[in-house]
Amino acid sequence: MDSGLELRTSANRVLVVRRRDAEDLVLTTASRAEQAREASSVTARLFVALMRHDQHAQDVVTDVLPEVFPWVAFLxxxxxRAFVEELVSTMKAADSIDNPAPVAQVIDSWRHTAEVLAxxxxxxVLSKSTDADFGPVPAPCPPTHADQSSDFATHWSRATQTPAQPGRTYRGHHRAHPRSHQPGPART
Structure with a gap:
């Protein structure tokens, strides 16, 4: 059966277009994409509301987080708890703009923190205090496909090139990329 015909005859199917020179594409119907977006949005809103209003839910999520993200064992x-709080607030904000990318960035950032702490x-090296001035920080570069790599060696080499400010601890992702945000909260 023709893949295009199969996609046209079912609102629940997706077609993955594999490309050699670029990221793969996913084709689906508009109604299916809207259903997926709505389901994701409702789930995020329910989770955020539950976390904001129930301390027991916060404790349970913190306790079961290692099942979802095993790397939190190094935190x-x-x-x-800081990861959970940032994740919840980012989920709420990302849902409000219909863009899941910030949620993925928070998860990636904390995963890199765990990689460093492991x-x-x-x-x-990254926690070492220094009073030296390492000069001006270059302007951020536009993101490239290579910048989006999650290869640990790349992040490690970038992380060791930028000194930490005294009294500040940087989360891995922010620390590893030249187009970083402000440093993360100090940890003790």
Missing amino acids: SRQEV DPELTA
């Missing part, structure tokens, strides 16, 4: 309990030598 302290306080850092896990390596005592790297943690020591």
